Amino acid sequence: DAGVTQSPTHLIKTRGQHVTLRCSPISGHKSVSWYQQVLGQGPQFIFQYYEKEERGRGNFPDRFSARQFPNYSSELNVNALLLGDSALYLCASSLVDLPSGNTIYFGEGSWLTVV
Amino acid sequence: AQSVTQLDSQVPVFEEAPVELRCNYSSSVSVYLFWYVQYPNQGLQLLLKYLSGSTLVKGINGFEAEFNKSQTSFHLRKPSVHISDTAEYFCAVSAAADGQNFVFGPGTRLSVLP
Numbered sequence: 590d591a592g593v594t595q596s597p598t599h600l601i602k603t604r605g606q607h608v609t610l611r612c613s614p615i616s617g618h619k620s621v622s623w624y625q626q627v628l629g630q631g632p633q634f635i636f637q638y639y640e641k642e643e644r645g646r647g648n649f650p651d652r653f654s655a656r657q658f659p660n661y662s663s664e665l666n667v668n669a670l671l672l673g674d675s676a677l678y679l680c681a682s683s684l685v686d687l688p689s690g691n692t693i694y695f696g697e698g699s700w701l702t703v704v
Numbered sequence: 705a706q707s708v709t710q711l712d713s714q715v716p717v718f719e720e721a722p723v724e725l726r727c728n729y730s731s732s733v734s735v736y737l738f739w740y741v742q743y744p745n746q747g748l749q750l751l752l753k754y755l756s757g758s759t760l761v762k763g764i765n766g767f768e769a770e771f772n773k774s775q776t777s778f779h780l781r782k783p784s785v786h787i788s789d790t791a792e793y794f795c796a797v798s799a800a801a802d803g804q805n806f807v808f809g810p811g812t813r814l815s816v817l818p
Contacts, residue, residue, distance in 0.1 A: 593747070637805065
């Protein structure tokens with residue numbers, strides 16, 4: 590079975606532009622979460638979606654938004670890009686929402702560079 | 705809110721030597737604890753997790769970790785490391801009420817030397 594797949598793997602954007610990152614969860618997984626990993630740091634939680642509803646949101650500005658589709662895939666959108674948005678964006682999926690002891694499985698990420 | 709501290713940013717160790725990577729956490733509620741490994745240019749892979757029960761948890765690739773509630777620690781150990789263990793290791797916590805909101809530590813870079 591395929592794992593969590595993300596696209597694109599690498600992209601370069603200019604300050605002020607918009608970006609959309611895509612994620613397909615493991616087959617059968619209904620929960621998707623997004624993390625931002627700045628170089629040299631641990632991942633930081635951005636969003637979680639379960640059954641197409643937002644279940645959690647981290648401490649990120651409103652420029653960041655996401656959605657989950659009926660097939661459980663997800664998009665992360667970032668508007669008005671800043672240099673500080675340069676990071677590895679990780680998507681993770683899991684079978685269920687709660688309890689949180691369920692394992693989450695990560696994709697290989699999308700590297701975003703803002704210039 | 706939860707927080708995670710990984711006291712060592714880098715740990716160099718010779719091949720076949722034992723290693724311990726330290727993790728301390730802070731939380732006002734009960735948490736689940738995890739260790740993830742990240743190889744270069746890859747996503748994160750789960751090594752092991754503590755949910756409840758026995759405080760000694762065994763994971764993949766010969767790693768184990770011990771949960772110590774009184775010291776709020778969850779240190780990762782391996783009795784004999786290999787070159788292939790060179791990677792970044794992240795400790796993470798998740799509160800039962802927070803769904804998939806995992807709080808990660810800053811990571812420890814393990815370098816295994818020949």
